[in-house]
Amino acid sequence: MPIEQITCSNQMLASVTGNEKIITDVQSALDLVMSVKYSVDTNKIIIDKKVIADDFFILSTGLAGEILQKFINYDIKIAIYGDYSVYTSKPLKDFIYESNKGKDVFFVSSKDEAVQKLTSV
Numbered sequence: 001m002p003i004e005q006i007t008c009s010n011q012m013l014a015s016v017t018g019n020e021k022i023i024t025d026v027q028s029a030l031d032l033v034m035s036v037k038y039s040v041d042t043n044k045i046i047i048d049k050k051v052i053a054d055d056f057f058i059l060s061t062g063l064a065g066e067i068l069q070k071f072i073n074y075d076i077k078i079a080i081y082g083d084y085s086v087y088t089s090k091p092l093k094d095f096i097y098e099s100n101k102g103k104d105v106f107f108v109s110s111k112d113e114a115v116q117k118l119t120s121v
């Protein structure tokens with residue numbers, strides 16, 4: 001799993017990308033957090049949407065809620081970037097909208113926007 005270290009506005013961030021699904025369940029999400037803590041030592045993580053299991057974006061599975069609750073419990077700030085226009089689910093769109101109004105979880109369209117969001121919280 002490629003973890004890139006980014007320094008912006010005197011803050012350290014980690015960016016996670018790849019071609020395979022890295023986050024498939026709660027345990028894999030926690031493994032990612034530990035890997036980031038070990039390699040970059042930050043609580044701010046940028047995640048490419050492509051590395052997250054599709055079930056995450058089907059709210060009825062409960063996967064998104066479980067994973068994001070763990071991140072919040074461990075004081076992890078995340079920004080997930082990618083194209084969300086493919087989703088037609090109103091509950092998911094509402095979830096993304098409400099998340100973006102908070103200070104812990106952001107759904108954005110680009111990596112640059114993710115960096116901007118995480119350096120402003």
